[in-house]
Amino acid sequence: SQKIEQNSEALNIQEGKTATLTCNYTNYSPAYLQWYRQDPGRGPVFLLLIRENEKEKRKERLKVTFDTTLKQSLFHITASQPADSATYLCALEGQTGANNLFFGTGTRLTVIP
């Protein structure tokens, strides 16, 4: 069965620096990968989707890469702000053609002022 690993449970960085979060997956070749943000007591909020034929996608201060050879996605937040502090979840389609998402356990990011 597929497995997702997010690099660390928690990551602390200084305000203004670039945060880099890692998502590795095994036993699977998803057609797309998504990143969500989850704040305490709330449901996840969609941020970015990247497809298997895309190497990189950007949205404002966010950048996602997708390396299907390494089976890895990197999620970058540039010029980080304390408001970026949250848990970031990586998600793949559950299996080929499935409609559900398979989520990683998330990385809790804290941006220190």
Next chain:
Amino acid sequence: GAGVSQSPSNKVTEKGKDVELRCDPISGHTALYWYRQRLGQGLEFLIYFQGNSAPDKSGLPSDRFSAERTGESVSTLTIQRTQQEDSAVYLCASSLETGEETQYFGPGTRLLVL
């Protein structure tokens, strides 16, 4: 416009009791999903509805769990004879149509089984 809503926001119940959780998807969204998130864990897929098609129940952990959806509107997730390991946040999400990969989540129902 209104997002996905869920009720109740919190539920405390005794072991062995049945509970019913409700989800109101975004209007016009044909696909609806239920997930479970245990403390410190990732989201675990439970069940998926798409229009009038038979639901995908492949994620339901036991026959104590069931869900219904009326047309393309409200869904209820029922847990019978609750156990302490059922304690979790139950999240509902909806999406516009099949193949629309982005899911919009509700705030969740926090279930505590004593």
